[in-house]
Amino acid sequence: MRRFFPFIWLGFAIFWTVTAFSGTYFSYHRLTTALAEGHAQVVDGTVSNFVPMPAAGHAMEKFCVQQVCFSYSDYVVSGGFNNTASHGGPIHAGRHVRVTYVGDVIVKLEVAPDSTTY
Numbered sequence: 001m002r003r004f005f006p007f008i009w010l011g012f013a014i015f016w017t018v019t020a021f022s023g024t025y026f027s028y029h030r031l032t033t034a035l036a037e038g039h040a041q042v043v044d045g046t047v048s049n050f051v052p053m054p055a056a057g058h059a060m061e062k063f064c065v066q067q068v069c070f071s072y073s074d075y076v077v078s079g080g081f082n083n084t085a086s087h088g089g090p091i092h093a094g095r096h097v098r099v100t101y102v103g104d105v106i107v108k109l110e111v112a113p114d115s116t117t118y
Contacts, residue, residue: 028079034102042100043068050093055086063091065099070106080105 034040045065053061053073060071061084072082080101083089090111091097100108 024077024079031079031102031105031107035100035107040100040102040107041068042098044098045096047091047093047095047097050091053084053086061085061089061091063093065097068099068101070099070101070104072106078105080107081109 043065047063047065049062049064049069051062053059058073058075060073060076062069062071064070072078072080072084074082074084074087076082085091090109095114096112098110098112099106
């Protein structure tokens, strides 16, 4: 067993690396292609219905702009925005934002400085 363990370990490491890279790369590629081809949508307005992720939890952070709602988490690997407020993210209730998104994934987030609109 000692003889084969390094090869098994190496095989698993290569498998894990390829799997993790493929999952994130294809998500990122799909989003950048949609953005480049003009398939992204934009919503502009004030953040409402903001539900922050607890600092100690693994819940999804949620917010809406006009009638479009988003959810994300630091713990979900995604090609889009996923920085929650409890970990230093810029989204807070009442902030004015412009969100560019594809499907339900935020691909570009612009947050106005306090008391500023776009």
